[in-house]
Amino acid sequence: MIKLDLRKEFKKLYEPSAKKVEIIEIPRFQFAMLDGKTEPGHGPSTSQVFQEAVTAMYGISYTLKFASKLRQVDPIDYSVMALEGLWWGQTEAFDANNPQQEWFFRLMIMQPEHITPEMFQAALAQLHKKKDSPLLDSLRLESFYEGLSVQTMHLGPYADEPRTLAAMKAFASQAGYELRAKHHEIYLGDPRKAQQDKLKTVLRYPVDKKV
Numbered sequence: 001m002i003k004l005d006l007r008k009e010f011k012k013l014y015e016p017s018a019k020k021v022e023i024i025e026i027p028r029f030q031f032a033m034l035d036g037k038t039e040p041g042h043g044p045s046t047s048q049v050f051q052e053a054v055t056a057m058y059g060i061s062y063t064l065k066f067a068s069k070l071r072q073v074d075p076i077d078y079s080v081m082a083l084e085g086l087w088w089g090q091t092e093a094f095d096a097n098n099p100q101q102e103w104f105f106r107l108m109i110m111q112p113e114h115i116t117p118e119m120f121q122a123a124l125a126q127l128h129k130k131k132d133s134p135l136l137d138s139l140r141l142e143s144f145y146e147g148l149s150v151q152t153m154h155l156g157p158y159a160d161e162p163r164t165l166a167a168m169k170a171f172a173s174q175a176g177y178e179l180r181a182k183h184h185e186i187y188l189g190d191p192r193k194a195q196q197d198k199l200k201t202v203l204r205y206p207v208d209k210k211v
Contacts, residue, residue, distance in 0.1 A: 004078035004112055014082060018153035021171040026146040031108040032060050034138050038103045053107050056135045061109045063123040081110040086182040117141055151204040157196040164203055177207035
């Protein structure tokens with residue numbers, strides 16, 4: 001059986017240093033995705049919709065992993081990748097410290113190249129039999145390309161992210177870039193269970209060269 005260690009293969013992208021900010025090229029990958037928004041006045045830690053979305057993301061990813069591992073022809077085992085989230089507000093940039101705005105999110109988990117749309121649909125049907133949640137109908141398999149980006153590791157509570165984001169923006173500006181697109185978080189651990197002071201979150205923003 002072939003075994004893929006995706007976490008090791010893409011370590012540079014998913015375990016950056018917390019001691020520095022860097023500019024890095026992010027290739028195109030395919031992801032399981034699910035879009036949603038939190039209830040007004042609720043952040044990720046208190047939003048029931050977000051909690052259910054996370055459950056659906058892990059559900060489809062582990063169902064795909066075991067289907068790949070147990071198939072009779074060319075079985076492939078691999079590590080499930082980290083949960084990722086793109087975040088934005090309705091009329092303003094994402095602000096982790098503004099509890100009043102609705103937060104829109106796109107949850108993603110990278111899937112290996114051998115996972116096909118047919119495998120995804122079969123896994124989704126299997127998941128429906130176990131727990132028929134309306135959110136399952138929002139799951140999809142889609143490619144995503146970020147390109148040139150600025151990133152670093154944030155240690156600690158999500159509420160402290162503005163400090164790290166300010167450092168990223170300053171670094172990018174000094175290097176001749178400006179931030180674009182959506183706020184990107186990669187959770188090294190389950191954000192529903194980890195203690196706030198022990199959180200490790202990769203923060204990333206695509207960048208463009210300043211004109």
